Amino acid sequence: MDHQCPDPDRLRLRQPRFQGLTSGHRACAGCGAAITARLVLEATGPDVLVANATGCLEVFSTPWPESAWRVPWIHSLFENAGSVAAGMEAALKAQGRDTKVIAFGGDGGTFDIGFRALSGMLERYHNVLYVCYDNEAYMNTGVQRSSSTPHAARTTTSPPGKARMGKRHLKKDILSIVAAHHIPYAATASVAYPPDLRKKVRRALAIEGPTFLHVHSPCPLGWGHDGALSIEIARLAVETGMFPLIELERGGVTGVMPIRNPRPVAEYLRRQARFRHLFQDDAKAREELEHLQAIADHNIEFYGLTGHGPDALDTEGADTAHRGGMRWA
Amino acid sequence: MPAALEGSQAIARAVALCRPQVVAAYPITPQTHIVENISKLVADGRFDCELVSVESEFSAASVVLGAAAAGARAYTASSSQGILLMTEVLYDISGMRIPLVLTCANRAVSAPLNIWNDQQDAMAVRDSGWIMLFCADNQEAVDTTVQAFRIAERTELPVMVCVDGFTLTHTLEPIDLPSQEDVDAFLPPFEFERRLDPARPISQGTLVSPEWFPEVRHANYQALLAAEAEIEAAARDWAGLVGRETGALVEADGPGEARTGVLCMGSIHGTLEAARAAAPDLEPVRLIRLRCFRPLPLAAIEAACAGLDRLIVLERAIAPGLGGVLTTELRAFFADRADAPRIYGFAVGLGGRDVPLETLGRALASSAADNPRHFAVLDLEPEKLPEEDR
Numbered sequence: 001m002d003h004q005c006p007d008p009d010r011l012r013l014r015q016p017r018f019q020g021l022t023s024g025h026r027a028c029a030g031c032g033a034a035i036t037a038r039l040v041l042e043a044t045g046p047d048v049l050v051a052n053a054t055g056c057l058e059v060f061s062t063p064w065p066e067s068a069w070r071v072p073w074i075h076s077l078f079e080n081a082g083s084v085a086a087g088m089e090a091a092l093k094a095q096g097r098d099t100k101v102i103a104f105g106g107d108g109g110t111f112d113i114g115f116r117a118l119s120g121m122l123e124r125y126h127n128v129l130y131v132c133y134d135n136e137a138y139m140n141t142g143v144q145r146s147s148s149t150p151h152a153a154r155t156t157t158s159p160p161g162k163a164r165m166g167k168r169h170l171k172k173d174i175l176s177i178v179a180a181h182h183i184p185y186a187a188t189a190s191v192a193y194p195p196d197l198r199k200k201v202r203r204a205l206a207i208e209g210p211t212f213l214h215v216h217s218p219c220p221l222g223w224g225h226d227g228a229l230s231i232e233i234a235r236l237a238v239e240t241g242m243f244p245l246i247e248l249e250r251g252g253v254t255g256v257m258p259i260r261n262p263r264p265v266a267e268y269l270r271r272q273a274r275f276r277h278l279f280q281d282d283a284k285a286r287e288e289l290e291h292l293q294a295i296a297d298h299n300i301e302f303y304g305l306t307g308h309g310p311d312a313l314d315t316e317g318a319d320t321a322h323r324g325g326m327r328w329a
Numbered sequence: 330m331p332a333a334l335e336g337s338q339a340i341a342r343a344v345a346l347c348r349p350q351v352v353a354a355y356p357i358t359p360q361t362h363i364v365e366n367i368s369k370l371v372a373d374g375r376f377d378c379e380l381v382s383v384e385s386e387f388s389a390a391s392v393v394l395g396a397a398a399a400g401a402r403a404y405t406a407s408s409s410q411g412i413l414l415m416t417e418v419l420y421d422i423s424g425m426r427i428p429l430v431l432t433c434a435n436r437a438v439s440a441p442l443n444i445w446n447d448q449q450d451a452m453a454v455r456d457s458g459w460i461m462l463f464c465a466d467n468q469e470a471v472d473t474t475v476q477a478f479r480i481a482e483r484t485e486l487p488v489m490v491c492v493d494g495f496t497l498t499h500t501l502e503p504i505d506l507p508s509q510e511d512v513d514a515f516l517p518p519f520e521f522e523r524r525l526d527p528a529r530p531i532s533q534g535t536l537v538s539p540e541w542f543p544e545v546r547h548a549n550y551q552a553l554l555a556a557e558a559e560i561e562a563a564a565r566d567w568a569g570l571v572g573r574e575t576g577a578l579v580e581a582d583g584p585g586e587a588r589t590g591v592l593c594m595g596s597i598h599g600t601l602e603a604a605r606a607a608a609p610d611l612e613p614v615r616l617i618r619l620r621c622f623r624p625l626p627l628a629a630i631e632a633a634c635a636g637l638d639r640l641i642v643l644e645r646a647i648a649p650g651l652g653g654v655l656t657t658e659l660r661a662f663f664a665d666r667a668d669a670p671r672i673y674g675f676a677v678g679l680g681g682r683d684v685p686l687e688t689l690g691r692a693l694a695s696s697a698a699d700n701p702r703h704f705a706v707l708d709l710e711p712e713k714l715p716e717e718d719r
Contacts (some may be wrong), residue, residue: 062532062539069530074526077417087353088396088399088525090392091350094350094351094401116387120383317555
């Protein structure tokens, strides 16, 4: 018998994770927002206060008199999660409590209507982890375009037609804007890479000050794919360079998840009805496809995602066996 | 001993005496001096709180919402456009029954841009579910601030303390600041039972369907009505402690034979008192001051108006397409009363126009039996308008 104390890291892996967002909520099957919230709280544990912006996550998790939250949770309005979280943090500081405050907002509540509150919270250096679950449109109100919607995507307010090829504008680079507040830590993550996501949450929690996690969170309803494909599609967004997984400290890039063999963007787009109009036999459609590929190519080059090329022993890459990314190889 | 203090400074000192743990505010004239004075008290180490200098009034209200939900005593102040910007949050705070205190330095609302005093801002949020108290002078503003925290925390409702911008906020008066001992005795530490706490995780602000929504609104409506008792108790207990009367719900005074009443809110009450004292030839007038506008204390108003043939309502706001908010509310209340006074409504002092002593005489002269449903701007100068707008 081995009576030695087990390695705490191994012990942690064997233990059931804390379920801050429990099952039974009303999210669609394959909802990226639900996965994001669950993974984040698995990493935080129970000693948190949560502020939640209006949106899918709030609506599906708290139909009175039920609630799926097992942590203290408050929802106020659409555009103030950053400020409500800031107030909670100020209260905790005044009371000498060291509980961490987490804010959740969708892309609408973060990139658009809640942007002012987010910027203020970051600038004033509140000790808050802000998590944006980015499903790239106003899904709760029925799939309208946001400033996070990718270029050329179809939404109900950016429909393709004779005169238009979906959204005319680019996806806002929220991470760079957030990082421009000189905050200690800002990162992107994806529901397709849970250990990476949890690691980034733990990293953010260890920092005293504002931190930001931007999580790519598929919406089967809005993106037009089977709920069972959410993780595969989220993975393709990373593997094509459409959603690079990066970490920034004080505005500088300090970590990227490499892509050893970037896949063509069309493989990511083809699986989603919101990009279907790009695959018709049409010059404009081809042009937009090329445009999206160029965006991915730019991301790959700008963040140096390919590193030094394929590496048989690589365990860090987004598309390695370790990451579950070899299934299409 | 009274000290000469600017209204804003006195309010800031009163706030500090209440020991809020979180203060959030955004500058807006004429509220700015309050937050400046609080900032200086904090900087000088005389007031220990988390002072959050937010990026908008929307966030000022949101920060104190979050702070109070997490169990901290919280305070903010604003005015005019700021009150309108935070309107969505004001409804949210009361709907969630989160107790906190806001000072509203009453000011006109744009357009046209005007930074001076009237009460349009408060009238614009009259249905937001807040307790709304209007102060007659700066001493009452100080005393009401202390009372407001107790009322808020006992009712679990937010309280808006309304003080006329500039007229009160920027005026030096002799103020008797209460002692820390008196305030501490009156105001025990805030213990919010529903605070956000990992030891007892609850969900606040959930989605409520039609199955429950009317019941929640009803409970909120009843809570606001029931707050009358706490407002009266706070005024009574405070007077017992410091020996100084503030108004409670409604104040009325005048000769017993008066058959005409003049009702107002805020600082013009003092002007009307002075006007009455200065003109002994005027008919006997009962001056009625509504200190508590929400909840609207109907029984107290009825008692204050007993025996009146004529009630003149002087408002510092106007409701386009209707006339006067308070006038209309009082007419509706008295509509089924057999002995109801005839009610005349006037807007005065809009956008900071001076309300002189002559206002009282003019209001009396303009309230004749042949125009009982009238509402007008009392101090209008029609010659400034083109013919078709007079």
